[in-house]
Amino acid sequence: MDNKTIHKILTVNDHRIPMVIYDVDVIKRQKTSLDNLFKNVVKKFTIAYSYKTNTALGQTMRDLDCSFQVTSINHLRQVKQLTNKKPFKIFFNSRNLTKKDLKEVIHGGVHLIINSRSQYDMVQELATKQRQKLQIGVRIDTKSLPKNTFFKTVNTGLGLDYQEFKGLPRKSKCLEIVGLHAHIASQNTDLLSIEKGIKVLSRIFEQNNFNFRYLNLGGGFPIQYKNSVPTIKSFAEKIIPAIRKIQKPNPSLEFIIEPGRYIVGPAGYLFARVNDIISNHGKIDVAVINCSVFSSVRDRILSGYVIELPCVVFKKQKIETKKYLIVGSSPSSCDTFGKYVLPKIRIGDILIFSHAGAYCLSNDDFTGVEKPQEFVWTGNHLLPI
Ligand SMILES: Cc1ncc(COP(=O)(O)O)c(C=O)c1O
Numbered sequence: 001m002d003n004k005t006i007h008k009i010l011t012v013n014d015h016r017i018p019m020v021i022y023d024v025d026v027i028k029r030q031k032t033s034l035d036n037l038f039k040n041v042v043k044k045f046t047i048a049y050s051y052k053t054n055t056a057l058g059q060t061m062r063d064l065d066c067s068f069q070v071t072s073i074n075h076l077r078q079v080k081q082l083t084n085k086k087p088f089k090i091f092f093n094s095r096n097l098t099k100k101d102l103k104e105v106i107h108g109g110v111h112l113i114i115n116s117r118s119q120y121d122m123v124q125e126l127a128t129k130q131r132q133k134l135q136i137g138v139r140i141d142t143k144s145l146p147k148n149t150f151f152k153t154v155n156t157g158l159g160l161d162y163q164e165f166k167g168l169p170r171k172s173k174c175l176e177i178v179g180l181h182a183h184i185a186s187q188n189t190d191l192l193s194i195e196k197g198i199k200v201l202s203r204i205f206e207q208n209n210f211n212f213r214y215l216n217l218g219g220g221f222p223i224q225y226k227n228s229v230p231t232i233k234s235f236a237e238k239i240i241p242a243i244r245k246i247q248k249p250n251p252s253l254e255f256i257i258e259p260g261r262y263i264v265g266p267a268g269y270l271f272a273r274v275n276d277i278i279s280n281h282g283k284i285d286v287a288v289i290n291c292s293v294f295s296s297v298r299d300r301i302l303s304g305y306v307i308e309l310p311c312v313v314f315k316k317q318k319i320e321t322k323k324y325l326i327v328g329s330s331p332s333s334c335d336t337f338g339k340y341v342l343p344k345i346r347i348g349d350i351l352i353f354s355h356a357g358a359y360c361l362s363n364d365d366f367t368g369v370e371k372p373q374e375f376v377w378t379g380n381h382l383l384p385i
Pocket residue numbers: 050053069093183185186187218219220221258259260261262358
C-alpha cells in the first residue's frame with residue numbers, strides 16, 4: 001500500500017486503530033506471480049489456498065477463483081459457506097480424523113488426503129461398508145528436513161514415509177489413490193529440502209503403477225520479513241524440471257500448490273497507536289502500543305520470536321532515529337513486537353507493521369482445532385461456563 005493510500009484511509013479511520021487492513025491488490029499480485037510461473041508448465045494448475053493461514057480472507061480467495069485446503073472439520077464447514085456459483089475444490093487433510101468427520105468429508109464431496117496408515121484403514125473400512133469407490137490422496141513424509149525454516153518443530157509425524165507408502169495395498173476394490181501430497185514446512189527457505197522432497201515423490205511416481213491424477217506440493221513458500229529469502233522464481237526453478245519429468249508418462253497430471261503465507265502475508269497491514277513511552281528502562285526506550293502480539297501477531301510467538309514484522313512510523317521520515325523495544329498492551333513480558341530503529345516517536349504516533357496477513361490476527365482459533373470446553377466443578381455438579 002502506498003503512502004497516499006495510507007493517508008487517505010487514516011484521514012477517516014484514525015479512530016479505528018488498532019486495525020488490520022488487507023490490500024487485495026497485493027493478494028492479486030502474489031497470486032498472479034504463482035500463476036505465471038506454473039500455469040504454462042502443466043495442463044492443469046490449481047492453487048488451493050491454505051485456509052488456516054488467514055480465515056478472514058476466505059471470501060477474497062474464493063473471488064479470485066482459488067480452491068481450498070483445510071485441516072479441520074470446523075474450517076471445512078466455514079469454507080463450504082463460501083459459495084458463489086463457480087465450482088471449487090476442497091482438499092481436506094487432518095491428523096485428527098474421526099469416523100464422524102470422515103463421513104462428513106466424504107459425503108460433502110470433498111477430496112480427502114490421508115495422513116497415516118490408520119487413516120487409510122479407516123477410510124477403507126468405511127468405503128467397504130458403504131460399497132463405495134473412493135478416490136483419495138496420500139500425504140507423503142519425504143523426510144527432507146529443512147534447515148532454514150523459522151519454526152523449531154518440523155516433521156512431526158505428518159504423512160506416510162516411502163516404505164509405508166509401498167506397504168499400502170496396490171489394488172483395492174473400494175479405494176483408489178489418485179494423488180500425492182507433500183508439504184514440508186511453512187516459511188521454508190531451504191531450496192535443497194524442496195529438491196530432496198520432490199526426488200522422493202518422483203521415485204514414487206516412477207516405481208508405482210497407481211493411476212496418479214495429481215501432485216500436490218503443499219505450501220510453505222517464504223516471504224521477506226527482516227532478512228531476504230529465496231525468490232519464488234528460485235523455488236519454481238527447483239520444482240519445474242521435476243514436474244516436467246513426472247508429467248511425461250502422466251500427461252494429464254494436475255499440479256496443485258497450497259500457499260497461504262506467500263499470497264496473503266504481504267497483504268496485511270497492522271496499524272497501532274503508541275500509548276506510552278518508557279525512557280528510563282536501561283539502554284533502550286520502550287514504546288507501548290495499543291494491541292498485543294497474542295491477538296494480532298500470533299506467528300511471532302509460533303516462530304519463537306524470530307518473525308518480526310517490518311515497521312514504519314506514520315508521517316515520519318528516518319532522519320533522527322532511535323532504537324525502541326516495542327511492546328504490546330498486555331502486562332506479559334512475552335508481549336514484544338521486537339526491537340526497531342525508528343524515527344523518534346511520541347505518544348499518539350501511529351506505527352504501521354507490514355506483512356501482517358499470515359498467521360496473525362485471524363489466527364486466534366489456530367487451524368480451526370476444537371477447543372476444550374470449560375466447566376466448574378462445584379463438588380457435585382459440572383457446570384459449563
Ligand atoms: C498441509 C499444509 N499445506 C499448506 C500450508 C500453508 O503453508 P504456508 O502458509 O506456509 O504457505 C500448511 C501450513 O503449514 C500446511 O500444513
